[in-house]
Amino acid sequence: MLNLLVPLVAGTLLGYLLRNRRRFDIGSVTFWVIITLIFSLGFSIGSSNELLSSLPRVGLNAVVILFLAVLFSVVFVKSARKVVKMT
Amino acid sequence: MIRYILITLAFGVVAGYLNNNFGNLVAGNFISDYLFNFSLMLLLFVMGLTFGMDKEALAKLRKTGLKILTVPFAVALGSILGGFIGGLILGVNVFASMAVSAGYGWYTLAGPLVGQLFGAEFGALGFTVNFLRELLTITTISLTVRIDKYAPIAFGGATTMDTTLPIIVRYCGSEMLITAFASGFTLSLIAPFTIATIATLR
Numbered sequence: 001m002l003n004l005l006v007p008l009v010a011g012t013l014l015g016y017l018l019r020n021r022r023r024f025d026i027g028s029v030t031f032w033v034i035i036t037l038i039f040s041l042g043f044s045i046g047s048s049n050e051l052l053s054s055l056p057r058v059g060l061n062a063v064v065i066l067f068l069a070v071l072f073s074v075v076f077v078k079s080a081r082k083v084v085k086m087t
Numbered sequence: 088m089i090r091y092i093l094i095t096l097a098f099g100v101v102a103g104y105l106n107n108n109f110g111n112l113v114a115g116n117f118i119s120d121y122l123f124n125f126s127l128m129l130l131l132f133v134m135g136l137t138f139g140m141d142k143e144a145l146a147k148l149r150k151t152g153l154k155i156l157t158v159p160f161a162v163a164l165g166s167i168l169g170g171f172i173g174g175l176i177l178g179v180n181v182f183a184s185m186a187v188s189a190g191y192g193w194y195t196l197a198g199p200l201v202g203q204l205f206g207a208e209f210g211a212l213g214f215t216v217n218f219l220r221e222l223l224t225i226t227t228i229s230l231t232v233r234i235d236k237y238a239p240i241a242f243g244g245a246t247t248m249d250t251t252l253p254i255i256v257r258y259c260g261s262e263m264l265i266t267a268f269a270s271g272f273t274l275s276l277i278a279p280f281t282i283a284t285i286a287t288l289r
Contacts (some may be wrong), residue, residue, distance in 0.1 A: 003128060004128070004248060004249060006128075007128045007129070007131040007132035007135065008131040008132070008134070008135045008268065009135065010132060011131065011132035011133060011138075011139065012135035012136070013135075013139060014136055015135060015137060015138060015140040015141075016139035016145075017139075018136075018140060019139065019140045026133055026136065029133055030134070030137075030257075033126050033129050033130045033133060034092070034130065034253045034254070034257075035092075035095050036126040037123065037250065037253070038095045038099065038225075039095050039096075039098065039118075039122075040118050040119060040123035041096065041250055042095065042097065042098065042100040042101075042102070043099040043100070043103035043118045043119055044103060044123065045100050046100035046101060046102060046104035046105075046106075046107065047104070047107040047119055048103075049107065049108070050214075051198075051215075051218060052104070054211035054212075054215055055215055058208075058211050058212045061177050061179065061212055062216045063219070064173050064176060065169065065170055065177070065188055065212070065216050066188075066216045066219050066220055067169075068168075068169035068172050068188075069166040069169030069173070069188040069216070069220070070166075070169070070220065070223065070241065070242050071169060072165035072169040072172075073161070073162045073165035073166050073241040074231075074234065074235065074237075074242070076161035076164055076165035077162060077237050077241040078237070078238075080157045080158070080160075080161035081157065081158075081161075081237065084154050086155075086157060087151075
């Protein structure tokens with residue numbers, strides 16, 4: 001948790017300090033970092049034989065549970081936002 | 088964007104599989120752990136930078152305040168209810184299916200923890216459901232963002248503090264950074280507790 005919070009807070013503070021400076025484009029940096037991250041995520045999935053072998057065995061049950069879980073998550077978030085008047 | 092992400096993901100899976108099963112050209116944990124963590128930290132730094140420079144985003148967050156915590160709790164309740172109904176439909180132990188969906192996408196936690204509490208078969212289910220949740224969040228984001236600006240965050244569950252965060256920000260805007268991060272952070276925090284609590288209820 002801390003290893004994620006520290007860079008986020010540090011970046012935010014630095015960004016806040018630099019907010020009136022010349023805007024530099026970090027879009028392409030972000031893109032390549034995302035690509036690196038997604039690659040290493042895929043790599044760790046592919047490296048786990050345990051995960052790959054459990055996929056077909058429990059597939060249908062997993063799809064049903066997942067579908068309902070995300071469906072109700074979206075519905076609940078949408079209604080909760082109406083209740084607390086969050087835009 | 089999403090096209091590059093999917094190609095990279097597929098490429099990574101194949102590379103990881105080949106490396107793990109044929110030869111071990113590079114130490115697997117170099118990429119799975121070091122490269123992963125390094126790029127994640129760098130990414131959070133860069134995204135913090137973007138967020139800090141965005142004046143409207145800060146103003147928006149100030150207005151919303153603690154209300155953003157509504158999102159993770161709605162996701163938690165929705166996920167667990169989905170797990171409950173899913174368990175009823177499939178005729179499996181509803182406590183196990185609720186525990187499975189209370190992983191909120193954090194498969195490295197939900198797999199082992201549910202496995203320990205409910206047995207290996209449900210452990211595999213916990214692994215799969217939560218892994219697919221992450222994958223579904225990434226693959227469907229260009230569609231889900233059209234349902235609702237918050238739908239990708241609801242889909243992502245606990246993963247919105249790290250793996251799916253950059254993609255969410257890309258599609259939902261940088262003002263959603265803190266909402267997504269706070270939601271994923273809160274869900275990651277409560278996931279082990281909700282899974283353990285559900286296990287004691289059975």
